[in-house]
Amino acid sequence: MITAEQKPIDELREMIAPYKRILVLGCGSCMAECAAGGEKETGMLASALRMANKIEGKDVVIHEKTLDRQCVKDFYIQLDDMIDQYDAVLSLGCGAGVQAVADMFSEIPILPALNTEFLGETKDQGYWVENCLGCGDCMLHIFGGVCPLARCSKQLLNGPCGGSVDGQCEINPDVPCAWQLIIDRLSSFDVLDRLEEIYPPKDWSKKQGGGPRKIIREDQQK
């Protein structure tokens, strides 16, 4: 999933300061899973903003609404009847969600309430880790299910570097060395000799060679 964290409340208050009627818009998919912008967080943020305005005696209307997904236009039907009453939307979608909403409702400013971070997994309660770059050419079958591009700080395809000590990365003792994980995993499958091979430079054209990427599937089109 995509992960994000909420921006500091002061930054959000500054962002919405010019507006009088604001819709705080949550997203019930990835942003709910990473506890950044689901229904619960959207309600909490809207309440906090209302309370802050009340204390300062500002006359601002703040409503809240959470869509199942902000990045899929099919769900916007829920906004059609209500969007006109607002002069700004504070979106708790990921960057993709914010842009999809902005694309649909071009006459209203859509403001980001979150900082979108990475493609990752929920490791534990309140603990998410990055493990995919979306490179467009998955190599996980080679490296024992551990991605060296996403999880090695230097993106080495022929690691580990000289900074791997006691299974930890040189940049921070809290970061596990991805290459130690790869070596351990391939050892357990008895295929460590796979790493004697030199893996060639990554073909980054599948990530950024054609500018922003798109997927077109005619079999999925009506």
Add this chain to the structure above:
Amino acid sequence: MNGMSQLKKVLEKGEFAVTAECGPPKGADPGSVTKKAELLKGKVDAVNVTDNQTAIVRMSSLAACALLKECGLDPVLQMVVRDRNRIALQSDILGASAMGIRNLLCLSGDHQSFGNQPQAVGVFDLDSIQFVQVVKTMRDEGTILGGEPLTKGPDIFIGAAANPFADPLSFRVVRLAKKIKAGVDFIQTQCIYNLKRFEEWIDMARDRGLTEKVRILGGVTPLKSPGMAKYMKNRVAGMDVPDHVIKRMESVPKNRQQQEGIKICVETIQKLKEIPGVSGIHVMAIEWEDVVGEIVERADLLPRPV
């Protein structure tokens, strides 16, 4: 401005090679490079120029190499893959060769989070092993990555680093083997304080026949103080400074600690000279280049071959 790599000549003659390190200044002053060049002239076969080491912005390694070359030294251009993509790396190799720089050390580089530009993007388009392979192909096949021909390939003696002290130990030798497979001519190691571990590593390398295929220069760094030893042990990634070395530095009065550091360094070199598979030493006297001559002399490695 052409000619052959002095380092290559010395190693091919089977002589015990000596290289040193010159850190470029945090400024545009050529004088500080030429001053270091004068200190090192005649004491070593070649001089490495670090490439924005510890991710701190300094004069470019390529430019400082050109200054050393003008002073009559044989520079070793260090290049990290942290700051340049494959286009820039290949382009700089061509430029370096055109300027008569004949040695290259291909490195990953310290992570950008360590330096004074932690907001920088880390490029890491190639890794150090791929980089070695690319340079070898440019030199031997006359082609760039992807196969397009060059009008003239670079004339470069290709080096890489090895850290016998990082983990996992058994894989350190695999990585050395990969660097050799990629086409490396010489290796300079991380600073050696733990000779026991270094010997374990080189024994494993010798068992795989690797010391026959590549020239290994053992890295040494003279310690200035027990504080420096502790800093290197605790704060420098992949550095192994055993407690007995720290204790030895602590056991002498403050005014004799530098001399003790030099003494440890000379003793390490004497031991390295006896280890089969070690073809030379690489003296990294950090901001202490004026001591290199003394170390090399006391290790009975002067005069250097002409």
